Amino acid sequence: MRRGFLNRPGPFGSSKKADDEDLCSSMSKAAIGEYLPKSNSDAPTREPTVPSSQQKSKERNTKPRSLGWPIDTPRTAAQVESVDEFVAVYAKAGSPGLAIRGCRHPDASPTDPAFCAWLSFSDVYSKIPNIGWKKLLSTPSSVPYRILPVNGAGLGMVATRAIYAGETINIERPVFISPVALPTYDNLEDSLQDIYKIAMGVLDPRTVAAIMSLSNCKPVTKHPISKLRGIIDTNTLYCSFPQSEYLPHYGGVFLDMSRCNHSCIPNATWDWDHCSLSMQLRALQPIREGEEITLSYLGHWQSRSERQRELKTKYDFTCTCPACEPAVSTETQTIASSDSTTKSKSTTPLSEKRAAIAASDSRRKIIINSKILADALWKNWATPTSTQPSTKLIEFHERILQLRAEEGYHHDSEDNYAYLAHACAALGDEQGFKRWAKKLMEWRAWGPGQTGADRRMTWKRWVEDPTTSPAWGLRGTGTN
Ligand SMILES: C[S@@+](CC[C@H](N)C(=O)[O-])C[C@H]1O[C@@H](n2cnc3c(N)ncnc32)[C@H](O)[C@@H]1O
Known part of the structure; x- marks a missing residue:
């Protein structure tokens, strides 16, 4: 077996915080450098090597204490970005085997269809007992959305009433979970074929049909699992299992939440709760009735060109959200189209758009x-x-x-x-x-x-x- 690497990055793929940090390293810090100490004389006084008892007491009082959430929260392990990194973390985790778990409610029999097929490394699997997953009790009493066709973006999630900022829009369990990176045989699709077949076999055929109706932005080949693989790559949202020190990164496919389209100024976000195996969708902004509910598939703060590149490569679309296609003022457009002499002197729609970007x-x-x-x-x-x-x-x-x-x-x-x-x-x-x-x-x-x-x-x-x-x-x- 050649140890390969199947990576499914995306929103839909990678840890939001990890994304932010990767970006940071490549950017200039000059813009806010003025807030940091400019010279050593600006830096705090260093404590002497052997503090006196008075100094010790002062140190106790001034010693940084944890600021708690949201500033001091445990970070998940860094996302692996290459085959070599994956091979290294996989070895550190003890080269765990893969297991397929059918997640069922406690009152279901082992032969009942599972609500979720969970493809898991044994290091996570062995730490989470298979005693059944309680029914989700805290879902909102009426879901405030419908899945409807959305202009130019296939299906999407649309609000059926006004939603307030911070409101929980939905709590949903995944129907399929898989590690974002897997060891593979030489032929990736052959090596996944049996695994995916068993995984789909633990689900209700209606759930499998619903998965197969999700969107696929990847090319479909003649291989029997090509379409399913494309669907999984297009629709997984990032989930983490901190039970694993080295391999906590997983992706889940959701029948509703995976219908959320992307915006670079999203009005919703998601929070994963590994304890209840569920995802919470939460409004970031007030959302009007009839407005589309959107997520960001990216770390939020890339430049427009970086965002466009990543969205095209991973999801095969060109984003036209207001951050990518800022509106230009009608006044400027009129001047530009009706009077060519003024046009050369005034702001054109194009230059206005460039300036906004x-x-x-x-x-x-x-x-x-x-x-x-x-x-x-x-x-x-x-x-x-x-x-x-x-x-x-x-x-x-x-x-x-x-x-x-x-x-x-x-x-x-x-x-x-x-x-x-x-x-x-x-x-x-x-x-x-x-x-x-x-x-x-x-x-x-x-x-x-x-x-x-x-x-x-x-x-x-x-x-x-x-x-x-x-x-x-x-x-x-x-x-x-
Ligand atoms: C996770 S799915 C979202 C749901 C999908 N629209 C559907 O019909 O099921 C991701 C796919 O939706 C489409 N999509 C998502 N956001 C989009 C956007 N802002 N503009 C155009 N297409 C978008 C792309 O085809 C992308 O590959």
Whole structure:
């Protein structure tokens, strides 16, 4: 057997945070460099090698404490990008075998059709007991959407009533789960044929028919599994199983959520809950009745040309969302088409469009860079010895909130809200802390399941008594 590599990247494929980080490394940090220390004299004073007991006590008080969710959350292992990387992580995981599990409810018999066929590495499989998956209890009482034809994009998910920002639109289980990368034989399709046949065999034939009716953007060959493979590649949403240290990356196919089309300014996002094996679809913006519900298939902040390239390669379409095709003003269009002399002097629709795209690319670059710089800035600012002005951190995150809003992202700024709340706490500003923390909690981004409930409870406790929050008084002006 040659150890090969089947990788299914995409939204639909890769960890959102990992995507963001990859992008960061290739971009200039100049745009927000002004917020970072310019020289050593700006840096916090270093602790002596052998601290006195007084210094030790000061160190205890100033030692960085975890800021909790959404800033300090465990990261999943990095996505593998090449055959060599996959071979290495696969070996580290102990070269686990593949297992096919039919996921059933506890009251189903082992011969009943499964609601999901789960192709899993044995390292995950052995850690999750096959005792049956409880019925999903928390699905919204009436789903606020229908799957309908959408102009130029096949079928899509369309809102049947107004949906508020942060609202859970749907909670759904996948019908098929598979690792995003697999060891393969020389011929990929031959090696997958038996596996896919067994996997489809554990499902109800109606579920298999529904899977086979999903969209396929890949070429279909004569091979019996070519179409199914294309459907899986087109429709998987990223799911992770942190039970595996090295191979946590999986993709799930969903009968409804996989119908969501892409926008570079999406109005919805998804959160995976590995404990209940379910995906939550959540509104990022208020959505009007009749409006299409969209997801981003990409890490959010690439430039337009990078986005277009990736969408064409992976999903075979050209994006025409407002970020990719910004509207030009009718006034300029009229001038351009009716008066050729004025045209040469005024802004043409094309130059206006180019300028709008360049402005959007530049905002996105600053936003993505701010994500990596935020941690360094916090560490530099949130200490009594910092020489940074007390307003610096607040200005930084308020500026990012403004840029995000200009890009059409008005609500989903949980990291910025959290940093702003912690900055107020560091300055001993109780009201400021409560204001930003409440904004974070109103936004309801804590995610599904027990993890989400724990995150919410932590912030609720901090809001009740901001002096218990981790950053309280770190700038030395609070009660600490
Ligand atoms: C995951 S499916 C989405 C549902 C699909 N439209 C359907 O009919 O089932 C991804 C495919 O939908 C289409 N698609 C998604 N977003 C699109 C967009 N913004 N514009 C045009 N086509 C899009 C592309 O064909 C893409 O390969």
